[in-house]
Amino acid sequence: MKRHVTIKDVARVAGVAPSTVSYVLNGSRAVTAETTKAVLEAVDQLKYRPNPTAQGLVSGAYRTIGVVSAQIYSQYRGRVVAGIHSALRGTGYHPIVSGIEDFAEPDEVLETVMGRGVDALIFHDHFFPPERIAELHRQMPVICVAREIDGMPDRSVLVDEVNGGYLATQHLIELGHTRIAHFVADHHFQGAAQRLAGYRKALEEAGIPFDPALVFQGDNLGDSGLRLAYELLESGVPVTAIFAANDYMAYGAILALHRRGLRVPEHISVVGYDDEHTSGFYVPPLTTIRQEPREMGRTAAEAVLKLLRGEVFRTVVTPTRLIVRESTAAPGHAG
Amino acid sequence: MKRHVTIKDVARVAGVAPSTVSYVLNGSRAVTAETTKAVLEAVDQLKYRPNPTAQGLVSGAYRTIGVVSAQIYSQYRGRVVAGIHSALRGTGYHPIVSGIEDFAEPDEVLETVMGRGVDALIFHDHFFPPERIAELHRQMPVICVAREIDGMPDRSVLVDEVNGGYLATQHLIELGHTRIAHFVADHHFQGAAQRLAGYRKALEEAGIPFDPALVFQGDNLGDSGLRLAYELLESGVPVTAIFAANDYMAYGAILALHRRGLRVPEHISVVGYDDEHTSGFYVPPLTTIRQEPREMGRTAAEAVLKLLRGEVFRTVVTPTRLIVRESTAAPGHAG
DNA sequence: AGCGTTTAGCGAAACGTTTTTCTAAAGATT
DNA sequence: AATCTTTAGAAAAACGTTTCGCTAAACGCT
Missing domain, CATH: 3.40.50.2300 (Response regulator)
Structure with missing residues (x-):
């Protein structure tokens, strides 16, 4: 019924081989201006969009970052997640967030996040067992927000x-x-x-x-x-x-x-x-x-992308500042 | 380096064909107790976990529900998302949430959500153009929370x-x-x-x-x-x-x-x-x-799952009630 | 002009599953 | 006892990409 248009359809319409379409779209090899034009026209005409699943299969990556966050109801934590979203936008990576429920079972949360396959993890919680996190750290990039874990140097975005x-x-x-x-x-x-x-x-x-x-x-x-x-x-x-x-x-x-x-x-x-x-x-x-919080989220996401590219990341400490409003005054003021 | 263990590895260790492993794991065909045991042991020993991407490729589904929500900073809206998460837990489907930013560009939001491929959509916002939503509705199951769209009967979870x-x-x-x-x-x-x-x-x-x-x-x-x-x-x-x-x-x-x-x-x-x-x-x-809000989120997620299974869903209206606290009293009370 | 090298395209393999098809053995039927 | 059916497993095809290897034409060098 809703037959998906594939790279083969594009190739057929453009009169080229599927591989050529791929080369045009990814720029991974030189292609004549003429061929490029034909392919692009076919893509436009058919409204072709590559199937991310197939791409994921061959690249071996999931293009997904798992985010474990406790107590999302806090706006503060929500903003950390928003920062992660915003840093990931346009990178091809997408966050999958879990731990929305307070104090859900670690295994259950992990299952939710990992069940679909993730390339890296961001932890923003304080109840997930550190040993479990360290274990995951051995398998993939892991960044902790507002938390430090033994044996995981330079894997944190901290606050002062x-x-x-x-x-x-x-x-x-x-x-x-x-x-x-x-x-x-x-x-x-x-x-x-x-x-x-x-x-x-x-x-x-x-x-x-x-x-x-x-x-x-x-x-x-x-x-x-x-x-x-x-x-x-x-x-x-x-x-x-x-x-x-x-x-x-x-x-x-x-x-x-x-x-x-x-x-x-x-x-x-x-x-x-x-x-x-x-x-x-x-x-x-x-x-x-x-x-x-937004900045922390952004930083965490960027850290993860860095690690994914094989670059190094050094733990950063983000600043805190005082916002004076009206709930404080000199004592004895009521006198 | 981190060579993934595949169904072939399991098959080799268990001394069977890859298809047999698949049958055992999915229960999609009869298998002798003896063979089953051998396969399960191999799975355990190798800590095999099926690659969701490959599964997705053959099934043609993404196992993902896109969620577009405005103003996530509101706890109320956050709880709708939490309800969606909770209803999806254990179903094999995962939500991908976007629109965290207030009033982000519709196209940008859509790109974020769809870029990875989604099987269905849940809208919980009020700025996304209705024609765009109706258009998406023609391609996949779409449910709106607290919103009704012309030409989309029985596709809403409303509140009274x-x-x-x-x-x-x-x-x-x-x-x-x-x-x-x-x-x-x-x-x-x-x-x-x-x-x-x-x-x-x-x-x-x-x-x-x-x-x-x-x-x-x-x-x-x-x-x-x-x-x-x-x-x-x-x-x-x-x-x-x-x-x-x-x-x-x-x-x-x-x-x-x-x-x-x-x-x-x-x-x-x-x-x-x-x-x-x-x-x-x-x-x-x-x-x-x-x-x-949690209930609304749950209902929306369940509706989407229903539609995905080809069942019918009828628009539901969830109740509202008054919570009396201390910000109201009879007028002239201050004398 | 003759030879090596680059270029641009094609075909096929590969990614890790599920599912369909095939096969051989076992069991049921008359 | 001979045939038909069921069963349980193996083999192969398919999903939609990317990428590797190959080839033929075009190009550059002396």
Whole structure:
């Protein structure tokens, strides 16, 4: 019914051999202007498009990059994927994304991604077992985003998470805060410890003693920010600011404060992390740390293409910066 | 270097013909228990995995579903894609998603999706030219999400948008509001008119005259909600409630009200639409209309699979419901 | 002018499967 | 017991490309 037009049809119409059509289309060998013209006309006339599957079979490549990403619902992570898409556009490679479900079984995710055959992999998650990733690394190019794996040097696109934590905390210190709580990101996530390290570094530099009673372990969800803020308030430890390791936890925290009649930033300042798309329209607009997720995605995709071409790639660390909005102010401001 | 193990290798080790291996693996013909065992052992030993490209070549299918989605940054849309992924898992089909960029060129998007070959398409956008979609529809199964196209009966997964607009408005009317503004969704989007129709229907039923001065055309972004709310306030028309046709515009509106010293819901009630993931943690938590994006994605994917198998699919309309949170209250509540 | 070399085209092999066709042995039928 | 049918396996064709090897004509060199 929908008979596909093949290279043979083109060859027949143009009056040449199939191989000549291939040479014209790929420019892989010299062809007379005359023949070229005839072939191109036949291609146009028949609306011929090479069958990618057949091309893939002979080239031995799938022209596909597998992308494993946790928690796609985060706009931040969505933008990393968008960056990958955009860098791959026009290269002939296409991404196949999986791990949309939170914490799907590693094997299942891998099956989804690999089932169709991939030439390389990009991991942007923090739960996939490192040994499994290292094993895959031995078979094909693998790049990790915001994650480093033992035995895989120069295979990561990192963010300066320590600096992110440092900037957030330092901002609060500069405003005059000394009692700053920190809601730690999901412990599966490597950046969690680094953001915490940045937080400690800023405190130390300012001569403020680190108080473990101000540090709470979260899991990145809005609900956890809400719960931790209640916990913090009930613990009775004095506090004038909260640095949440992601925006969702910051949202939850602000809601909890609101419910307890505390206003942000008048009573308590809050800093988030990731600059989700909605954070500029939150009430109050959220001060947060911006990374460049699109840029990270692009870089990861370009790294993979480099490796595929046999070139070398060296781990890059992308910058973080502070976005000051209206959720932070000097303490005692409500007075 | 990374010599792939082929069906011939398996055949050689098992001491049978390649075709026999294929029969064993696909169960497409009877094979002795003895032979089966030998083949399976060889497969295990060599860790053989069939090459999907070669399978695709002979079957003539790509085992790929193209997905064109606008504005993936919306969590709502992301969840539709997640639903598609989840319905496709285990079927051997894989989605290839494009249109991540807002308003990318149709041709470019199509090239990205089709470049690799797809067996069917799912559209979840509102800017792709309908004639182009209808044309593709003649070549392969095509399903549209939240959109209907002339000449393509029974090719849509719809939402009861009219009811959504109705529920939101009726909720406000029940609380006692009569001056209700509506921020219309992006005009490219078919649902925009339907939500507006639901708004008018609720007003009419309650005997409240429709006032065009209360209707503002938005573009779905937070910024537009902000701008329209300022416009509304400056216009001086009396108003006690806003029904925004998506949550982002509601966020922007609430921020604008906040900036003008108006509290939600004490001074003005606000209803959103879509129930984005963050809306439950907004201050105040947002009353909104929930659709079932995952379910819609699943349904669309299942529809496509049905069509691929030659079965019939009839357009389905998925329900909408009202989620009451804390951004709505009776008017005059602030006293 | 005669010889080697480049050029441009053709035909066929190859990629790794599935599927169709063929064959020989085993089993069923009268 | 002789023929017919079923069975289980092998061999070969097919899917649509790219690429290798070959050939004949055109070209360049002395």
